[in-house]
Amino acid sequence: MVLSHTSHPGNIGSTARAMKTMGLSRLVLVNPKRFPDPEAVALSSNAEDVLVAAQVVSSMGEALAGTVLSVAAVGHTYDLSQRLVTCRTAASEIVVTAAAGDVAIVFGTESTGLSADEVRLCNFAAHIPGNPAYTSLNLAAAVQIFAYEARLAAVGDRVRDPATPDLATHDDIERLHEHAARVLANAGFYDPANPKRLLPRLRRMVAKARLEREEVQILRGMLKLAEDGPHPGTVAGRNTPGTSRGNG
Amino acid sequence: MVLSHTSHPGNIGSTARAMKTMGLSRLVLVNPKRFPDPEAVALSSNAEDVLVAAQVVSSMGEALAGTVLSVAAVGHTYDLSQRLVTCRTAASEIVVTAAAGDVAIVFGTESTGLSADEVRLCNFAAHIPGNPAYTSLNLAAAVQIFAYEARLAAVGDRVRDPATPDLATHDDIERLHEHAARVLANAGFYDPANPKRLLPRLRRMVAKARLEREEVQILRGMLKLAEDGPHPGTVAGRNTPGTSRGNG
Known part of the structure; x- marks a missing residue:
């Protein structure tokens, strides 16, 4: 997960927590406003390991170096020349491509999202289909949904250790x-x-x-x-x- | 969405925000520790309308009165006699049943989730398949995923107003x-x-x-x-x- 120019360290902490709940651990921060920061640690719950391992870089190009696929998470569908898919479709492509190399999902700032230039650096854009009348999805909530979809695409949508019912014949x-x-x-x-x-x-x-x-x-x-x-x-x-x- | 005995008003605010991003508006609170509360308002972003309309009740029975289906959101699969499905499966049943009457998705406390007695009041249980080694999903994050799945089950997984590409023949x-x-x-x-x-x-x-x-x-x-x-x-x-x- 790549977060660009995040304003609030609390959101970085919540992002770490959201990632870890879905088994993801690699976080890259492009020019975060405040990091490291105690607020990030406070909101990471027990996912401080993700924060400690987070990599801070100074440009999106640096963040994406070495990746074989990058997906721009967009909240609105502004001036996109890129292909645009839903996050569920993106997740399935991400999981297939992850076998070939590193894949990045890229998130912009809390207030304005990714810039058009940042989106252009990615292979395609993905968005979470939500309420068009209220698109104020929290950054960590958006990461949570992408991470959830990626996990389900990877391991399947199934109940862990289901009890096998002893059905009547x-x-x-x-x-x-x-x-x-x-x-x-x-x-x-x-x-x-x-x-x-x-x-x-x-x-x-x-x-x-x-x-x-x-x-x-x-x-x-x-x-x-x-x-x-x-x-x-x-x-x-x-x-x-x-x-x-x-x-x- | 029914939240039982929520400890932190901030989580109620984040829940309202998460609901509204997916077009949901009916929130019922069973014995919240602090509500109304300025922290709830602060974290609701512009979803204060959901908080204002929230109904506070004193028991789970009261919260579920009038519903035709109730689904217990469970983070762990403890002593469940109930049928257990994933939240994606639950969402598809919820959307079908919502045509017949009110449907509740029920969430427990931040620390311990729903009690076994609360789960028993519901028709079945649903959980979010996550990292089994780290199940610390934030309450509002869990609501976000359920609300997202319910929305996708209702309106479909599709890009809003996609640009139709002028494909070459x-x-x-x-x-x-x-x-x-x-x-x-x-x-x-x-x-x-x-x-x-x-x-x-x-x-x-x-x-x-x-x-x-x-x-x-x-x-x-x-x-x-x-x-x-x-x-x-x-x-x-x-x-x-x-x-x-x-x-x-």
């Missing part, structure tokens, strides 16, 4: 439906000769819920309770005898 | 290649009987650049210059006669 579900139909018919909840929309609605609800095996067991336990009434001696049986519909 | 490009081959052969730049890889390389370079009509004209002008030499009386002709290769 088709036949578990069919037995649940048979059980429910029997219990509800016996209870007079619907007329089996004229089921109307009740059973299809139940089927739809169960389909949407993508039940796990244990959830099917819980539901069948509840159906069994409705069918048989509470077992004598259970807490439910002792405390709420009124809910009993008799045994058998 | 296939036959424009073919004439450029013919011209280049003739000029380079005449100049002895390659042996037409043994073109090796020069012409295919040029062809590849031109294909990648997706030239516009005007760019083809510029390149053909340069080829013509190489072919004919500078016109007498042009600046190039006067100043750099050595570049002339003669007329014809």
Whole structure:
């Protein structure tokens, strides 16, 4: 990430933090107004390592030396002769090109962004599609979104260590439906000769819920309770005898 | 956006700003530590309207009353019985459901996030896939990413008012290649009987650049210059006669 002529050291600190949350660590500062600065450290949270390793240079040319691709982050689409893409499209190109060499994403000042000359030094421009009526995206927030998109382009949009659900099988579900139909018919909840929309609605609800095996067991336990009434001696049986519909 | 028990009013201000950049305006605060507060206003930039309209409530239940879907933003995947998705997946479900009624995205405190009880009140949980070794995402930065994903899910990932390039046609490009081959052969730049890889390389370079009509004209002008030499009386002709290769 390259920040040009940043005014507020706090934004440099927040940028370091935003980068680190997405696994990025190389920060280059072109003529920052105040750096190093305690405010940058304060706002970096535990990303001070990114600040310590940051490189300060005196020109954009120096910042981009050695890069094989540079992308200008632009907040407005002023006089751009360059190709303009969204940051998501940029991220996917960045990740592909990063295999070939260093890639820079370049951000301008808080108040005016990159100059037209700075944009021209880059291969193309990218912007974050936002509310056209309020484009006041904070510098570190813009870095956060670019870094997030770059990470997702690199590692994929997926949940870390997802718990694998123990899903019920088709036949578990069919037995649940048979059980429910029997219990509800016996209870007079619907007329089996004229089921109307009740059973299809139940089927739809169960389909949407993508039940796990244990959830099917819980539901069948509840159906069994409705069918048989509470077992004598259970807490439910002792405390709420009124809910009993008799045994058998 | 629902923020629960936020400690720092500055984060409420930054959240308002982050929301507004993505066109969101409805903020609900559950027991904020300090609100209203001048620090919130200072950090909201010009999004003070979001702060002024913010609703302060005393419980998560009150915040979620009337919503048809609530999504818990979680930074870590602790003891979740809920379904867990990425914020991009959540955003697409949120946008679909928003047609049916109010949808909440719920954020916890800066230090510990949402409590397990708060997460349980939501329909499902979503997290931002980040650097597992450094998960210290700032509250407003997390709101920014969720708001960004929600906006892109709603309006699409596209460049605002892109300039439509006036692309050169296939036959424009073919004439450029013919011209280049003739000029380079005449100049002895390659042996037409043994073109090796020069012409295919040029062809590849031109294909990648997706030239516009005007760019083809510029390149053909340069080829013509190489072919004919500078016109007498042009600046190039006067100043750099050595570049002339003669007329014809």
